[in-house]
Amino acid sequence: MTVEYNPDQKIPHPAMWGVLYKSSTPFWEGVKNKKIMLQKCKSCGNLLNPPRPMCPKCQSQENEWITAKGTGKIYSWVTFNEAPHPAFKAPYAAVLVELDEGPRIVSNMVDVKPEDLEIGMAVEVTFEDVAEDLTLPKFRKAG
Amino acid sequence: MAIESIKDKTAIVGIGVIDFSTNIGRSEWYSACQCIKLAADDAGLNIYDIDGMVKNIDDGPDPSYVQKGLGIDNLTYHSESHWGTSAMMNAVQGVASGSCNYCVYYQAAHRVSGPEKSISDYRVAREVKDDSLDMIRYDFFSPFGLIGQPGYVAMMYRRYMHETGITPEQLGWIPVVDSENAAKNPNAIFFDKPITIDDYMKSKVIADPIRELDCAPKVDGAIAIIVTTPEKAKSMKQKPVIISSNAAGMAPEGQFHTSYTRDVITELPEMKNMGDELFRIAGIGPKDIKLAMLDDTFTPYVPLQLEALGFCGKGEGAAFIEGGERIRVGGELPINPDGGLIGQGRFDTTRIVEAVRQIRGTSTNQVAGADTILVASGAGGPADGLILRKA
Known part of the structure; x- marks a missing residue:
């Protein structure tokens, strides 16, 4: 998702x-x-x-x-059942990805439902054009 | 490691608490003056005796307004601090150093109806003109919808569940026991009657795994605490409460509720540093504490505080609170017999007030033999705390 x-x-x-x-x-x-x-x-x-x-x-x-290589593992996540900001439609998940280089990055997943998330899941970066003038780095399941 | 100059050098002699509300209908200035007058009356002090004033920067009008409002002639000491109840350190230092005789620490914050901006309000970011720690939130969390403290804490809590196996069925005993205690406290406005663990489990999961009942609600309130020396306190109206120790704590890679760059994010190292210092200065240990006033702004921080402060081992916090027996009045280590912030709203100085009432023996939910109490504030960020004892 x-x-x-x-x-x-x-x-x-x-x-x-x-x-x-x-x-x-x-x-x-x-x-x-x-x-x-x-x-x-x-x-x-x-x-x-x-x-x-x-x-x-x-x-x-x-x-x-x-x-960065853009690969890593899910370190933790939170599923927002209520959107804390009107731009987002709940439910959605924010994930904390630990990159293979070490640092962690907050992002979202594409094509993975919140209920299918797991700590340790291998992920890779993808770039999503979320608005006319805005691209965000997001992650999908690796492989 | 600080020198031990503040041990037993100060005492709390007055407390003033206004009726809390979710729509108080007055200004914070009004409430600040009101709670200080109540505290002075409680201490048996003339308002003109107050010569020191401290507060948290974000909570209510600054001392110049309050001094004017009260009609006090002069303040030889005034100061503001950040975080939790860390302005208490300013009061202790002001009195212990001799800069003032009677220092009032006030917190007057109308968090529901007042002017405070929500920390999740992205518009605040527009006012930030330079790099700051807020930049990390607004530039690196907000674009992905990680906004607001419940969500920040939920990220840590999910990891804590993964690492230790803690479950909501265990954590829920914090709000259950808070609700039992709040129902006995006329100052606590959020629970007329206790809730059950089933009620907790049915509570709305707002930022999974954080439930609505895991978060202390906002409240309009005002509290004043008067500090002086134990010598002066001897001839005053109330039985003095001695400040055995007072300390703050920080640790590497801290960021309020979002210390995600730490190797381990499921500990409270600020609280550990603060607690170690509190115990060292007071010359006692966790086993000497009869009652703990802990920061329950977000419930996952309670077991983490038990672990950080040495009341149980790492990963044992959840088992300690499960079932509520050990943390109720009469248990091994009663926690927040006033109902905590879950029961009273987000107002950190309530912990100091309840500790004072317990030592005076005037709590509405009295713990027998509560002569040595630890107060901890600032879970998830810079920590500060006190060990208070009977004179």
């Missing part, structure tokens, strides 16, 4: 409040190019998602961005 949206409501996304935050801009630019970008500390190699102003392991503020 793909998340269904109410077409007359804007999906809450940084683009709709007019500013892309400094740290998250490379991530969302990557999504436009159908990539999941992870912040990597240039000093110690620590990978971070969401991005941060400083590496919490070595305090370096020098970083670069790498492309």
Whole structure:
């Protein structure tokens, strides 16, 4: 099941409040190019998602961005039976995916019903155009 | 590790609680002045004796308004804090350091009818102009519909179920016992009579696995607590409640209700750090605690607090609460005999008030021999707490 949206409501996304935050801009630019970008500390190699102003392991503020493979496993999920925002049609699930590189990412599944979700399920990224000007990274069952 | 300068240096001598409501029909300024006057009366203090004022930043008007409202001449100490009941630390420090004689900690928040913005309100994000921790929520959670605290906690709770086997049938004993206790507390507005575990299981599953009854409802309320030195307290109206220890705690990779970057997301390391410090300063251990006032804003945090504070081992929290026997009044470790936040609404300072009443022996649901009480706040985020004892 793909998340269904109410077409007359804007999906809450940084683009709709007019500013892309400094740290998250490379991530969302990557999504436009159908990539999941992870912040990597240039000093110690620590990978971070969401991005941060400083590496919490070595305090370096020098970083670069790498492309994740886009594969991982479901770490946890929550099924919303009531939508906390009018853009979303309940029920739908938000998933926490642990990427193979280590960092976790919040997303949604496509083509998997909430009741069929399992912790540990292998997943891979797919990119969904959810609105005219908005693409989101989502996940489907791997293989 | 902090020095032990605050041990037994301060005491609570007055409490003021207004009638809670879900539509109070007055301003937070009104309620702030009202609860402080009640606390001063409770302490037998003249309002002009108050010379220190502290509060949580987000809850109600700041001290300049309240000082003006009460007509107090001067405040030699005023300060605000974040999170839970951490402004209590400001009060303790203000008095222990000698910056003020009588410090009032007030929380005046009309969370239903008042001006507070919901944390799930995405419009707040428009006002954030720079990188902040909110960015993580708004940029990385909201686009996927992960919005609001019940959903944030549900993500952790699902994982907790997976790792420990905890079930809703176990967790439901928190709201069941809260409802039993709330029914005995005239200040608790949410349960006229106790619910059963079946009622809990039928409660609407809003953000699966979180049910409606797993979440403390919002409420309009106001509470004031007056702190002074034990020496001054000796000649005052009420039996003083000694603050044995007071501490806060944080831990790596914390984010309010959403510490998803931690290797293990099913622990409360902030609470563990806070608890270790509380026990170290007070020079006692979990077995010395007769009653625990724990943060039940969201029920999965209760077993996690029992584990973090050393009342049971890791993964044993669910078994501890199951059936309710151990956590009821008369049990091994009574929890929240006032009905907790599930019974009274989201108002963290109620825990301190009930602890004071228990030590005074004036609770409507009195625990026999409740002379040493632990109060914990801030589950799922920066933690703070107190160990209170009889003088």
